[in-house]
Amino acid sequence: MSRLQVKRRTVAGWMGLLVGALLFSALISCHGDVPQRLLRVGLSEEPRTLNIWLASDANSRKILAQVYQPLYTRHPETLKLIPWLAAQDPVYDEENISYTIKLRHAKWADGSDFTADDVVFTGKIIEAFKIPRYSSKWRAIKKIETPDDHTVIFYLKKPTAVFLSRALTAPMVSRKEWETVAQEAKKQEKPLRSLQNYEISNPMGTGPFVVKDYKGGAYLHMVKNPHFFGSGNTIGGHLLGPYIDGILFKFYGTSDVAVLALKKGNIDMFWWGLQPGYLDDLQKTTDVQVFHNQKSALYYMGFNLRKPPFDDVVLRQAIATIIDKEFIISRILQGYGTVLHSVVPPGNTFWHNPQVPHYGDGLSHDQRLKLAYDMLKAAGYSWAEPPVDANDKVVKGRELRLPNGEPMQRFTILTPPADYDPRRAFAGLMIQEWLRDMGMPAFARPMAFSALLQQVKGKRDFDAFILGYGKLNLDPDYVGTFFYSKQDKERGWNMSGYRNKAFDKLRNKQRGEMDQDKRKELLWEMQRILLEDVPYIPLYNPNVLEAARMDRFSGWVEKVGGIGNIWSYCVVRPLEG
Amino acid sequence: MEIRKFILRRLVEIAIIFFVIMTILFVLFRIAPGDPVARMVDPMWTPEEVEHVMSQLGLDQPIWTQYLYYVKNFFTGNFGVSFHYGEPVENIIWNRLPNTILLFTTSTILAALAGVFFGKIAAWRKGRKSDTWMTISALVCHTLFVPWFALMLVWILGYKVGWFPLNGIISPEVWVNENTNFLVKALDVIHHMLLPLMTLFVVQVGSYLLLMRSSMLGTLKEDYIVTARAKGLTEKVVRNHHAARNAALPVITSIGLSLAFSINGGALTETVFTWPGIGKELVFAVGNNDYPLAQACFLLIAGVVLTANLIVDVLYAYLDPRIRY
Numbered sequence: 001m002s003r004l005q006v007k008r009r010t011v012a013g014w015m016g017l018l019v020g021a022l023l024f025s026a027l028i029s030c031h032g033d034v035p036q037r038l039l040r041v042g043l044s045e046e047p048r049t050l051n052i053w054l055a056s057d058a059n060s061r062k063i064l065a066q067v068y069q070p071l072y073t074r075h076p077e078t079l080k081l082i083p084w085l086a087a088q089d090p091v092y093d094e095e096n097i098s099y100t101i102k103l104r105h106a107k108w109a110d111g112s113d114f115t116a117d118d119v120v121f122t123g124k125i126i127e128a129f130k131i132p133r134y135s136s137k138w139r140a141i142k143k144i145e146t147p148d149d150h151t152v153i154f155y156l157k158k159p160t161a162v163f164l165s166r167a168l169t170a171p172m173v174s175r176k177e178w179e180t181v182a183q184e185a186k187k188q189e190k191p192l193r194s195l196q197n198y199e200i201s202n203p204m205g206t207g208p209f210v211v212k213d214y215k216g217g218a219y220l221h222m223v224k225n226p227h228f229f230g231s232g233n234t235i236g237g238h239l240l241g242p243y244i245d246g247i248l249f250k251f252y253g254t255s256d257v258a259v260l261a262l263k264k265g266n267i268d269m270f271w272w273g274l275q276p277g278y279l280d281d282l283q284k285t286t287d288v289q290v291f292h293n294q295k296s297a298l299y300y301m302g303f304n305l306r307k308p309p310f311d312d313v314v315l316r317q318a319i320a321t322i323i324d325k326e327f328i329i330s331r332i333l334q335g336y337g338t339v340l341h342s343v344v345p346p347g348n349t350f351w352h353n354p355q356v357p358h359y360g361d362g363l364s365h366d367q368r369l370k371l372a373y374d375m376l377k378a379a380g381y382s383w384a385e386p387p388v389d390a391n392d393k394v395v396k397g398r399e400l401r402l403p404n405g406e407p408m409q410r411f412t413i414l415t416p417p418a419d420y421d422p423r424r425a426f427a428g429l430m431i432q433e434w435l436r437d438m439g440m441p442a443f444a445r446p447m448a449f450s451a452l453l454q455q456v457k458g459k460r461d462f463d464a465f466i467l468g469y470g471k472l473n474l475d476p477d478y479v480g481t482f483f484y485s486k487q488d489k490e491r492g493w494n495m496s497g498y499r500n501k502a503f504d505k506l507r508n509k510q511r512g513e514m515d516q517d518k519r520k521e522l523l524w525e526m527q528r529i530l531l532e533d534v535p536y537i538p539l540y541n542p543n544v545l546e547a548a549r550m551d552r553f554s555g556w557v558e559k560v561g562g563i564g565n566i567w568s569y570c571v572v573r574p575l576e577g
Numbered sequence: 578m579e580i581r582k583f584i585l586r587r588l589v590e591i592a593i594i595f596f597v598i599m600t601i602l603f604v605l606f607r608i609a610p611g612d613p614v615a616r617m618v619d620p621m622w623t624p625e626e627v628e629h630v631m632s633q634l635g636l637d638q639p640i641w642t643q644y645l646y647y648v649k650n651f652f653t654g655n656f657g658v659s660f661h662y663g664e665p666v667e668n669i670i671w672n673r674l675p676n677t678i679l680l681f682t683t684s685t686i687l688a689a690l691a692g693v694f695f696g697k698i699a700a701w702r703k704g705r706k707s708d709t710w711m712t713i714s715a716l717v718c719h720t721l722f723v724p725w726f727a728l729m730l731v732w733i734l735g736y737k738v739g740w741f742p743l744n745g746i747i748s749p750e751v752w753v754n755e756n757t758n759f760l761v762k763a764l765d766v767i768h769h770m771l772l773p774l775m776t777l778f779v780v781q782v783g784s785y786l787l788l789m790r791s792s793m794l795g796t797l798k799e800d801y802i803v804t805a806r807a808k809g810l811t812e813k814v815v816r817n818h819h820a821a822r823n824a825a826l827p828v829i830t831s832i833g834l835s836l837a838f839s840i841n842g843g844a845l846t847e848t849v850f851t852w853p854g855i856g857k858e859l860v861f862a863v864g865n866n867d868y869p870l871a872q873a874c875f876l877l878i879a880g881v882v883l884t885a886n887l888i889v890d891v892l893y894a895y896l897d898p899r900i901r902y
Contacts, residue, residue, distance in 0.1 A: 253848035257731060
């Protein structure tokens with residue numbers, strides 16, 4: 001074969017390859033046209049399960065929230081509880097300690113009626129299987145009566161303030177879907193596990209969407225539920241659709257790739273909080289809008305009050321004074337967050353007590369150190385080299401000594417690792433440096449998240465830690481839970497080991513107080529006590545940063561927690577043309 | 578007969594080693610820091626609810642009882658149910674494994690073939706420009722930081738140029754379209770596979786090239802190469818039939834083990850490309866103390882690696898006439 005022939009063959013080969021590639025791309029792209037009314041949403045990971053009783057990961061819950069619906073939900077703007085599957089507000093009977101609830105004439109996705117019997121069945125399943133997340137809230141119920149198909153009466157064992165916000169916001173399931181499964185599960189050695197392990201590919205709810213197709217690892221396709229009770233009704237100030245035919249959930253392993261997909265137009269919205277670092281780039285991208293909204297979150301530093309030296313309230317108050325929360329917001333959160341002074345975020349306006357002590361608020365670094373120095377000195381602390389010299393100048397303090405004269409021992413501040421949450425990891429480092437300026441031998445130690453939880457909640461063997469709750473219930477009953485003496489046990493929520501009888505009394509009282517205003521007074525007092533005793537130092541509440549394309553859909557509903565919510569999916573509309 | 582005895586002896590050894598690995602895995606996961614239910618629970622669960630879940634998962638049992646269940650379940654073919662997925666772990670593994678094998682085994686084979694080919698040429702042309710370039714390129718490929726390189730390819734070829742999809746194994750838009758036929762779906766998978774395949778190929782090819790080159794350089798000094806040349810055989814025959822075949826022996830071991838480990842996937846590559854493989858699941862299971870899933874993944878890897886070792890040993894005897902069992 002001559003050289004010329006070889007060359008010709010090579011050129012022909014390359015040409016063939018090129019033509020093949022072009023045909024290949026054309027063939028795929030003509031089948032990949034996106035229907036105009038199909039919303040494409042990116043998720044950070046795929047849902048782990050579609051079984052409502054097992055779902056504990058964020059993405060499963062995002063999907064299932066479009067399917068299974070509660071009796072009451074939060075108004076997107078006022079955050080008040082409003083009827084959802086219920087037709088009206090509940091009627092409380094003080095004498096019988098009961099709530100009467102009228103139900104909407106809603107239908108399940110298969111067209112069958114949603115009735116009071118389904119509500120009773122949901123209650124029974126929660127009780128029989130002791131379903132975590134719900135069972136402790138439904139334990140308040142003595143009995144449930146159903147005078148007719150659309151009326152339910154809940155009789156409570158005793159007045160329970162959180163009953164509406166905790167029990168009646170649980171998702172309702174259909175007897176038809178679950179009865180046989182539940183009966184089979186009850187016969188097993190591990191009934192709850194059997195129920196949770198039941199594989200479900202097409203969950204049936206009353207929500208705006210139903211799962212049409214789920215290809216593990218690739219996508220989940222939901223289509224509009226033609227029987228959705230909200231369609232055409234105005235609820236929570238919104239005329240509900242859905243106005244889209246469906247939602248195509250696509251999964252992205254990293255935010256980097258998801259952001260590229262959003263910019264390229266492969267998805268219409270990325271349903272995951274973005275780090276501030278992405279914002280500049282996204283804001284410059286045509287057709288992409290960035291949303292930032294408050295979260296109902298609490299990120300804090302906690303102490304182990306069970307052992308010295310953090311059993312001393314003055315030391316905790318001094319540390320609270322030293323920590324510069326504004327700095328954390330401006331530098332670590334890059335301005336996308338709010339300083340927290342109380343354990344109830346300020347966005348939760350009704351329950352937040354703004355009058356709690358604001359340690360070191362508005363002071364400079366030196367002023368904070370001086371103030372903390374004065375507090376500690378007055379309480380009997382001393383230094384090998386004090387952080388404030390004879391000329392009242394702030395210097396680097398060395399070797400803080402406790403009131404008994406012994407040097408403060410090295411202590412660790414446990415934080416999640418930077419790859420899990422860079423903000424908490426860096427906040428830990430900053431706090432370490434500020435405390436060292438005061439002569440405290442602080443060491444921030446990032447630790448794998450589950451190991452950290454085991455150390456703090458399980459073994460309760462630690463000095464201090466930085467943790468957070470990213471999605472707090474809007475009812476602040478958790479204030480009691482986190483600091484109640486009886487929760488100071490292995491796996492209990494009182495991780496700091498805080499014990500205060502006056503606080504416990506208030507906690508119990510507010511749980512049974514049915515008058516909202518009186519309950520608010522009690523919760524304000526609880527917040528005040530906590531911020532006096534500072535078992536936790538509230539640090540910050542980050543904003544949730546999200547991005548969506550505006551060239552195909554409009555009408556996103558912004559609320560606490562962001563634009564990824566059932567309201568948005570019920571009202572978002574395709575752009576004309 | 579000898580080879581049969583050898584295989585039989587090795588099979589017994591493998592069974593013992595496998596049992597030891599099984600036990601070590603069990604112990605390692607139990608002593609590793611972390612709480613298996615910590616990541617499953619909602620912040621508002623009560624300690625009683627957590628305890629209830631622990632008992633349902635059998636984690637309230639003494640460690641010996643858990644171990645006996647583990648061994649018994651293994652020998653009855655029951656690998657347990659994932660704590661987080663609520664699905665039998667064998668289902669999860671069988672759903673993910675083909676994706677991993679498709680991508681990682683293909684890339685390993687392609688990289689090994691290319692590495693052996695270019696390594697052979699580089700050694701043959703030792704000291705020349707082509708050798709220098711190939712060696713430097715191989716070193717660069719070998720030291721590439723995979724997530725960075727993968728993201729660069731995604732950014733340039735997926736986003737900027739737009740030749741390839743950014744991630745995933747399929748285009749959901751193509752698959753939800755009811756008119757899409759099988760051919761288009763198959764092409765769609767191939768289209769999605771190209772970018773991760775390219776990444777893995779580039780990252781892997783360097784090490785095979787360097788290994789082959791170094792092995793070949795050693796072989797070229799052997800007497801039988803001189804003899805082959807003295808016999809008047811052509812350079813091509815000496816290189817390909819006499820030198821390369823012998824030099825490939827250590828490479829074969831490496832390829833065998835790499836193929837075995839390829840079922841392990843690569844968590845970083847799978848994460849960047851959202852490739853639904855087993856590597857990501859393995860990392861998830863370990864990070865979240867999902868004992869059944871993590872144990873089953875590791876046992877699978879152990880089983881495949883031990884088997885691959887056996888195959889490589891047998892293959893040696895076939896490739897090298899000097900080795901007899």
